[in-house]
Amino acid sequence: MRRTRSLKPIQTTKNVENILSCTxxxxxxxxxxxxxHEPESDVYAVTAIGIQTQINPEVVKANVVDILLKQPRLSSLQVADEKYGGQLKWVRTEVxxxxxxxxxxxxxxxDSADIYVEDYVSNLSRTKISMSIPMWDIHILNIKTSxxxxxxxxxxxxxxxxxxxLMSLFMSxxxxxxxxDALPPLHTSKKQKPCSSSGGFLQHFIELFSVLLIYWNTLVDVVMMLITILFLDDTKTPLKGPPGVGSTPRRIxxxxxxLDDVKLVKNAMNATINDVMVGVTQAALSRYLNRKYGKNKKGGDGAxxxxxxxxxxxxxxxSFVNLRPYLRNEDTSETMKSISDVKLGNLIGYVLFPFTIALREDALDYVRSAKAAGERKKATLEAVCTYFMAKTFIKFFGTKLGSFPTQTTF
Incomplete structure (x- = not known):
């Protein structure tokens, strides 16, 4: 039997740098x-990094000036332009x-230090950075944890x-x-080499069928996305909060x-790290909900x-999806040579990822179902469509209609 070629990564527009907002x-x-900046989508990226030594704040400040502030977005305010109805624009400032x-x-x-770090991160999620300064900050906790x-x-x-x-910025x-003076090596996924044979009718038929399947999956997913935005809600469970829950305080x-354990499962299942982590999440949510429903039952113990x-x-x-085209290792290294050349921006789409909530006798079944759902979402252009749909809705109807589908409209 001839070996069919795998589907190529979805390619977006070539001039990606033109899509991303230069500052x-x-x-x-x-x-x-x-x-x-919408209330339901007002999101911060919070990253906690453990260091093997105590941090010298003066060294950090010196490197921030020499490195990070060369990136325009990190030294710019977001100012409302009254000439264009209060639309935000980038304005350089002294930091x-x-x-x-x-x-x-x-x-x-x-022991207290571990709890302190968790409380500190939780408090950061409850507060906002003033728009009178560039919207980022660094918190140094010189405290020994476990x-x-x-x-x-x-x-x-x-x-x-x-x-x-942001990861590209950190790597640079x-x-x-x-x-x-040398950048760290990046381990990119190896692409399968195309078959040397010219192929036959069966191979071309399979390729045509794969393309048609992608378009069919895209149509189904986009329709499901629109139905979800309008009225199709998730099942009411103890996990589901009331409207406006996104603005309430949370515990982190x-x-x-x-990572070695994750890789062991990944290799044994011929899956990805994402598949394993989604499987772990499904298992945890299933057991949590089973315990909660068991306690709610009359005389139930949730055992x-x-x-x-x-x-x-x-x-x-x-689930957010990166829409940038895949880069070769040498292309990525060339891009990261200069901090100011790193393209900051939001070139992401999103997909509705279904979780399978059930108790499994074999724990690996959670990974298998996650892998199947992940493969299904890879064979669709849903993320690309949601990206352009969001841009279109925001352009003509404002940011409220273009926000993420956290709750239904009706």
Missing amino acids: EEGQALSPIARMF DLDNHVIVRSPDLNV KAESVCILRVHHSIGDGVS CSRKVSGP VHRIVS AGNSNLPKNIRLRAT
């Missing part, structure tokens, strides 16, 4: 960036590092950039230990997972092994 003086925020670098050095034992000698927390408003662009700041608890879950629970998540 030239007076340029308006992109539609997606404006959407992140006072005392407003952006916060240092805490509490004297606590290790896993690190100190913790550095970076908070960036999502209007500045998405996760992929890092260097090899063996060579202070972190758990350190062994493990007793299925208390209602049938056909509909639970979905809005």
